[in-house]
Amino acid sequence: MTLVEVVVAFGILAVAALALIAAFVSGMKLSAHSRDITIASEVAKQVLERTRDELRMFGFDCIPAGTYSFDGRAGDFPIGIPPFPPGPYPTTRISDQDYFVVVTGEEPAPGRLKNVRVDVYWHGNSHVTMETKFSP
Amino acid sequence: MVLFMMMVGLYASARGGFLSASSQARRLAAQYAAEAGLAETMESIRPGGFSIANGTLTGTLSSGATYTVEFKDAPPFEPYHSVNNLNNAFGAADSHRGPATVPPSSALIIVRANSGGVERTVEAVVSRGTGKLITGNAIQTSGTIQMSGDVNVDGIKGMSEQEEVPGNIHANADSGTTVEWDSSGSNARITGTVSSLGGSIDLSGYTPMGGPASIGSSAPFRRQNIQQKVGNGTGVDPGSLVVGSISLTGEQKRSGDMTVQGDLELDGATLYVEGNLLVNGSITGQGTIYVNGNTSFQGDSNVTAHSEHKVALLSHGDVTLSGFDGTSYLESIGDPGFQQDFQDLQTALSDLNSSLADPNLTPQYLSQQVKGIRRVISETHDQATNNSYAQANGMTHDTLGRMLSFLQTQPPDTSRDFLLDKLTSLHGFMNDIRENDTVTTLSQLERNRLVQEWSDNPHQRNYDFEGLFDAMVQSGNPQLALQDVTGLMAQLDHNRLGNSFFQGLIYTEGSLHASNEVSIIGALYVNGDESLPSRTLNGVTLNPGDLVLDSGVSVTFVEEFFDGKESGIALSGNDGLGVETWLGR
Numbered sequence: 001m002t003l004v005e006v007v008v009a010f011g012i013l014a015v016a017a018l019a020l021i022a023a024f025v026s027g028m029k030l031s032a033h034s035r036d037i038t039i040a041s042e043v044a045k046q047v048l049e050r051t052r053d054e055l056r057m058f059g060f061d062c063i064p065a066g067t068y069s070f071d072g073r074a075g076d077f078p079i080g081i082p083p084f085p086p087g088p089y090p091t092t093r094i095s096d097q098d099y100f101v102v103v104t105g106e107e108p109a110p111g112r113l114k115n116v117r118v119d120v121y122w123h124g125n126s127h128v129t130m131e132t133k134f135s136p
Numbered sequence: 137m138v139l140f141m142m143m144v145g146l147y148a149s150a151r152g153g154f155l156s157a158s159s160q161a162r163r164l165a166a167q168y169a170a171e172a173g174l175a176e177t178m179e180s181i182r183p184g185g186f187s188i189a190n191g192t193l194t195g196t197l198s199s200g201a202t203y204t205v206e207f208k209d210a211p212p213f214e215p216y217h218s219v220n221n222l223n224n225a226f227g228a229a230d231s232h233r234g235p236a237t238v239p240p241s242s243a244l245i246i247v248r249a250n251s252g253g254v255e256r257t258v259e260a261v262v263s264r265g266t267g268k269l270i271t272g273n274a275i276q277t278s279g280t281i282q283m284s285g286d287v288n289v290d291g292i293k294g295m296s297e298q299e300e301v302p303g304n305i306h307a308n309a310d311s312g313t314t315v316e317w318d319s320s321g322s323n324a325r326i327t328g329t330v331s332s333l334g335g336s337i338d339l340s341g342y343t344p345m346g347g348p349a350s351i352g353s354s355a356p357f358r359r360q361n362i363q364q365k366v367g368n369g370t371g372v373d374p375g376s377l378v379v380g381s382i383s384l385t386g387e388q389k390r391s392g393d394m395t396v397q398g399d400l401e402l403d404g405a406t407l408y409v410e411g412n413l414l415v416n417g418s419i420t421g422q423g424t425i426y427v428n429g430n431t432s433f434q435g436d437s438n439v440t441a442h443s444e445h446k447v448a449l450l451s452h453g454d455v456t457l458s459g460f461d462g463t464s465y466l467e468s469i470g471d472p473g474f475q476q477d478f479q480d481l482q483t484a485l486s487d488l489n490s491s492l493a494d495p496n497l498t499p500q501y502l503s504q505q506v507k508g509i510r511r512v513i514s515e516t517h518d519q520a521t522n523n524s525y526a527q528a529n530g531m532t533h534d535t536l537g538r539m540l541s542f543l544q545t546q547p548p549d550t551s552r553d554f555l556l557d558k559l560t561s562l563h564g565f566m567n568d569i570r571e572n573d574t575v576t577t578l579s580q581l582e583r584n585r586l587v588q589e590w591s592d593n594p595h596q597r598n599y600d601f602e603g604l605f606d607a608m609v610q611s612g613n614p615q616l617a618l619q620d621v622t623g624l625m626a627q628l629d630h631n632r633l634g635n636s637f638f639q640g641l642i643y644t645e646g647s648l649h650a651s652n653e654v655s656i657i658g659a660l661y662v663n664g665d666e667s668l669p670s671r672t673l674n675g676v677t678l679n680p681g682d683l684v685l686d687s688g689v690s691v692t693f694v695e696e697f698f699d700g701k702e703s704g705i706a707l708s709g710n711d712g713l714g715v716e717t718w719l720g721r
Contacts, residue, residue, distance in 0.1 A: 020143045027143075027150035034150070034157035041161040048168060057356035065364075111364035112181045115172070117198060128161050129199040133172035135179055136361070 040120035044130040050086035060136040072101040148215035166256035170249035173203030201251035219244045227241040259719040274693035277662040279681025284318040285688025290327040302328030310334030362452040366428040369408030427451040448638035454646035477535040514566035586661040647678035655690040
């Protein structure tokens with residue numbers, strides 16, 4: 001085996017190894033992203049379901065009237081009794097990962113219909129969105 | 137090579153996981169979009185009187201998710217066709233699920249939603265009258281409760297099924313004396329529990345039948361958005377001042393204050409009052425009153441034989457129940473003859489109720505013996521010489537008529553006029569029926585016509601039916617007479633002619649003060665809005681959420697009024713439209 005052959009062999013091996021490492025890293029990232037999407041969806045779901053429960057127990061006023069925005073990344077405080085947005089707003093930490101909750105909404109039919117949109121962010125701009133409407 | 141295959145496998149697996157997680161997230165987003173569509177559909181079909189039968193509703197959320205609802209009123213139905221049967225109270229409608237599968241007064245709503253290419257369908261049956269107050273207490277407040285005088289709090293399952301349920305009292309106040317009863321010379325009967333969030337409870341040593349008073353629990357209290365409901369409400373203006381009784385139907389809206397000097401009857405009406413509401417009479421019937429300001433209610437003993445009567449009175453401001461105390465007024469008249477008549481009247485009414493409550497009561501007894509008692513109460517033609525009941529008790533005929541004549545001679549004031557109005561109705565109801573005030577009694581045909589009129593107007597069964605009692609006991613329909621006369625008379629408390637009576641729900645976001653004994657068949661809820669000012673009455677400061685009952689209270693909680701079903705009191709928005717059953721979610 002000549003030196004050239006050895007170098008070429010190492011080169012091929014290195015390229016293959018790099019490709020494998022890249023595939024491995026990419027796979028790990030996808031796996032982590034999948035987990036983040038699943039967790040973030042569950043966080044958004046919890047906010048909406050708790051809003052629904054509190055509406056059932058305390059009435060339509062537990063959701064703010066008009067247009068509103070609560071940004072968990074900016075540390076906006078919940079308002080009212082019971083507090084809106086409900087937990088896990090403003091943030092929840094799972095497996096060393098922070099998930100920030102942003103709740104926005106409007107009232108297309110005053111007193112009769114309210115939109116609630118929940119965005120859950122992680123790693124900067126990665127996010128999932130759940131949105132629904134509530135009637136009294 | 138093996139390593140390469142493993143890496144590819146790992147990547148493929150991770151990618152599959154990612155796609156699955158993304159799909160699940162979109163599926164969840166589609167579900168919420170579908171529920172948004174359901175909420176919007178419920179809102180959309182209300183303004184038109186639930187009239188949408190054909191057509192498509194679509195919407196797009198800011199997240200990009202979309203939803204579609206397609207109504208159809210006749211076959212053939214596809215699995216995505218919604219059916220609106222809300223305006224049909226008597227029959228079920230067909231749907232894709234088969235014949236007669238959408239119950240009366242209901243709608244089958246099917247919402248198809250799409251988020252990021254993932255579709256989701258939600259299917260639900262919605263119906264009227266599903267607005268719920270999530271509480272099972274007869275009396276509930278967000279502030280403190282102070283009670284004096286006799287207290288009776290119990291409960292029944294429904295107006296037609298008298299099975300008992302606990303009558304509970306709860307205060308969400310958390311400091312000081314949260315629930316207090318001043319027992320001096322009075323009795324208490326509370327069949328359920330007494331509890332509060334914090335502080336202490338002082339019942340003067342009385343232990344409720346549901347167990348010792350307890351501290352530490354909070355009861356959910358659903359807020360009713362009265363201001364907004366009044367603001368959005370529309371309807372005919374009933375006027376600022378109504379003198380005499382008024383019967384309201386449909387939607388009514390008063391832009392300012394409203395005063396009713398007489399009885400207010402709701403015939404399925406919704407009344408919105410922007411200002412204050414004063415009713416110097418009774419509130420009966422079926423419907424809802426929303427008051428943005430304060431409410432003053434001077435009820436009386438006007439009763440109703442209709443078990444389905446229930447009124448929801450919702451006041452954003454304070455509520456004052458100064459129930460007219462007719463008994464005290466009558467007892468205060470010093471004339472011996474008047475007092476003798478008053479005593480005989482009470483005895484006769486008591487005997488009448490006992491007779492009507494007799495399970496062995498026969499039509500013959502009703503028309504003969506009961507007639508004798510009736511004549512002692514109200515009879516403007518014959519003398520008592522042939523009346524064995526009157527003779528046996530040393531009574532004369534028409535005690536109520538003489539009392540009315542005497543009251544006419546008294547100085548006119550609100551109390552006298554109020555009693556005159558009420559007792560005149562009772563006198564007419566119990567009086568012998570004559571044609572044109574002659575000695576000729578009404579024909580059997582006329583009697584039956586009067587009874588039939590009563591029977592055909594279930595929402596107006598009160599003492600305004602002149603001669604009805606006589607017509608009933610002598611009518612050709614003794615079974616109807618037995619049933620309806622017994623029902624009506626059983627609600628007349630001969631010991632408390634003229635005191636407050638209310639059937640339904642009283643709910644306020646201010647404070648509530650009752651200066652006379654009040655009797656409520658339904659529930660009493662005080663859910664204070666802290667932004668409202670306090671008020672001081674007789675040196676006592678009442679904050680929003682506080683309840684003061686100065687002269688006793690009797691509350692019979694009626695579970696069916698609040699169970700969220702059609703027979704109950706509808707309170708929430710969308711005219712009480714709510715999801716009855718989820719068929720797919």
